[in-house]
Amino acid sequence: DKTKKSREPILSIQHLSFAYPKQAVFSDLNLTFPAGQMTAIVGKNGSGKSTFSNLVTGFLKPDSGRILFDNQPLDGQSVKERADKIGYVLQDPNQMISQNIVYDEVAYGLKLRGLSDDQIQAKTRTMLEVAGLDNMRHWPISALSFGQKKRVTIASVLVLAPRVLILDEPTAGQDYLNYRSLMNFVAELNRTQDCSIIVITHDMHLMLEYTDRAIALVDGQVIADMAPAELLNDPALLKRASLAPTSLYDLAESTGLDAVALSKRLVQEEMT
Numbered sequence: 510d511k512t513k514k515s516r517e518p519i520l521s522i523q524h525l526s527f528a529y530p531k532q533a534v535f536s537d538l539n540l541t542f543p544a545g546q547m548t549a550i551v552g553k554n555g556s557g558k559s560t561f562s563n564l565v566t567g568f569l570k571p572d573s574g575r576i577l578f579d580n581q582p583l584d585g586q587s588v589k590e591r592a593d594k595i596g597y598v599l600q601d602p603n604q605m606i607s608q609n610i611v612y613d614e615v616a617y618g619l620k621l622r623g624l625s626d627d628q629i630q631a632k633t634r635t636m637l638e639v640a641g642l643d644n645m646r647h648w649p650i651s652a653l654s655f656g657q658k659k660r661v662t663i664a665s666v667l668v669l670a671p672r673v674l675i676l677d678e679p680t681a682g683q684d685y686l687n688y689r690s691l692m693n694f695v696a697e698l699n700r701t702q703d704c705s706i707i708v709i710t711h712d713m714h715l716m717l718e719y720t721d722r723a724i725a726l727v728d729g730q731v732i733a734d735m736a737p738a739e740l741l742n743d744p745a746l747l748k749r750a751s752l753a754p755t756s757l758y759d760l761a762e763s764t765g766l767d768a769v770a771l772s773k774r775l776v777q778e779e780m781t
């Protein structure tokens with residue numbers, strides 16, 4: 510059982526609508542994200558996952574509706590102002606890294622914010638330890654594996670103590686062991702830091718094993734907001750959202766469902 514510190518809503522999306530010039534995406538979207546929760550946002554390409562992240566982080570402006578952080582509207586706050594509250598870790602760590610050395614990368618955001626040297630050092634060292642990177646702090650980032658770089662980027666965002674952390678496909682491009690170690694790390698953060706973690710993923714297994722809540726998007730609409738096992742146990746919803754479990758046997762094992770029955774239902778659903 511997870512020891513969650515609180516269930517206070519940190520992020521609320523209220524009546525949010527957004528359209529690109531030729532493509533409406535969200536129309537009256539309403540969602541609340543409490544502290545201590547790890548939520549998966551799932552859906553096929555084009556379902557609105559990146560648009561959602563970009564609206565929350567401030568890269569895009571909603572046409573109407575509001576986004577509240579700690580009950581305060583975020584409208585009018587720049588990407589930079591929001592970054593202290595809402596951390597965003599991109600899929601590709603190479604797009605985020607700006608320094609050469611691990612320590613400097615993790616300390617970078619604190620330096621930009623003008624903290625004293627003592628504060629920077631204390632916070633950076635603590636975060637490096639939390640992230641299991643302390644023994645690599647003097648290493649050139651170029652010597653790290655993709656998964657280790659990913660950890661550095663998560664640490665560099667988390668050191669700013671955001672209450673909301675959005676991870677875009679955190680395990681993309683990683684082998685199984687790196688995947689497990691990274692997700693165990695994220696789960697540990699979720700247990701120990703009082704933050705709400707939103708994971709954008711295609712990976713049903715990740716969703717089931719690590720998250721508390723699954724939000725499935727289809728063309729910008731929330732078609733499911735439920736426990737991950739509940740979504741995976743609903744072939745009709747999975748089909749509507751074009752979601753396919755990666756391995757039926759993994760799935761059966763984690764849900765305690767019968768793999769054969771599950772498979773038959775999925776096949777049946779496919780044919781209807």
Ligand code: ADP
Pocket residue numbers: 529530531532534552553554555556557558559560561
């Ligand atoms: P996802 O992240 O789930 O793949 P997106 O949020 O990128 O989905 O896309 C949602 C919809 O908005 C899609 O129909 C996509 O084609 C469209 N879209 C995404 N980015 C742009 C853009 N910059 N200009 C116009 N349409 C876009």
